[in-house]
Amino acid sequence: MASNVEIKARVDDRAALIARVQAIATSGPTEIAQVDTFFHATHGRLKLREFGDGTGVLVFYDRPDATGPKESFYVLSQTNEPDTLRDALTRAHGQLGRVVKQRTLYLVGRTRVHVDRVDGLGDFMELEVVLREDESLEAGMEEAARIMATLGIAQEQLVKGAYFDLLVAQGSTFGCAVGAMT
Numbered sequence: 001m002a003s004n005v006e007i008k009a010r011v012d013d014r015a016a017l018i019a020r021v022q023a024i025a026t027s028g029p030t031e032i033a034q035v036d037t038f039f040h041a042t043h044g045r046l047k048l049r050e051f052g053d054g055t056g057v058l059v060f061y062d063r064p065d066a067t068g069p070k071e072s073f074y075v076l077s078q079t080n081e082p083d084t085l086r087d088a089l090t091r092a093h094g095q096l097g098r099v100v101k102q103r104t105l106y107l108v109g110r111t112r113v114h115v116d117r118v119d120g121l122g123d124f125m126e127l128e129v130v131l132r133e134d135e136s137l138e139a140g141m142e143e144a145a146r147i148m149a150t151l152g153i154a155q156e157q158l159v160k161g162a163y164f165d166l167l168v169a170q171g172s173t174f175g176c177a178v179g180a181m182t
Contacts, residue, residue, distance in 0.1 A: 003073045004128045005140035006063070007148065009157040011123040014115065020151050021106050021113050028106030028113075038096040038164050039089050045162065046093070048079075048086050056082030058089075065165070067158035069144040071137055072128075099163045111147055118163050120172050125153065 011017050022029075033052035038045065044062030056079045063072035079085050089095075100119040105112060114126040127147055129140040159166065 002075070002130075003071055004130045005069050005137065005144045006072050006126060006128045007067075007069050007144055007153070008124060008126050008159050008163075009148075009153045010159060011115070011125050011157070014117075014123045017125060017151065018104070018115055021108070021115065024108050024147075024150060025106040025113070026109055028104070030105040032103040032105055034101050034103055036099040036101075036164070037086055037089075038098070038162075039093040040096060041093070044073075046089075047164075048082060048089060050082045050086070054082070055080055056085065058085065065161040067160045068155070069127075069129075069141045069148075071131075071140070097164060097167065099167060101163065108147055111143060113147070113151075116163075118166075120170070121163060121166055124159070124163070125151070 018029075035050045036047045037050070038047045040046075041060070044060055047059050047061075048056055049059055050056040058077040058079060059074060061072055061074040064070050102117045104115040106115070107113070110130050112126075112128040112130070114124075114128070116124045116126065118124060127144050129143045129147075131137070131140045
């Protein structure tokens with residue numbers, strides 16, 4: 001199973017963060033509209049990510065809900081029919097809710113840097129250091145810490161969990177109530 005080291009942080013000054021990211025980016029920006037639909041899962045998390053071009057990717061992932069750099073294991077399955085896949089998953093598992101965001105993607109070497117504007121939550125930044133199969137977790141943690149320091153991300157900006165969790169905590173899941181079957 002593929003893995004990465006990731007962090008999520010609140011962003012107070014989006015323009016200043018983007019300037020710092022652009023100074024170290026090896027590619028980007030790439031603008032990506034995303035809608036993530038979360039489904040009930042007995043282990044980890046299961047979401048269907050839909051893109052503005054009509055494609056999607058089913059994502060299973062498992063990671064601790066903790067602040068700071070953490071390892072995440074994931075499996076991706078591409079789809080050209082996200083509407084029918086969402087319908088099948090909803091009927092089989094039930095939807096938990098949806099997260100709508102506009103993502104600006106940069107690459108810093110092998111690390112994905114996402115600057116996200118999340119409907120109902122505001123601005124965030126995510127780092128995902130993609131680990132090679134033979135690479136230690138510590139190497140990924142060190143790279144994440146180095147990029148965080150370069151971008152000026154402070155410990156108090158870090159958040160735990162998924163955007164979905166933050167929406168639930170404030171009583172909103174965009175489109176359906178927690179546990180709904182629609």
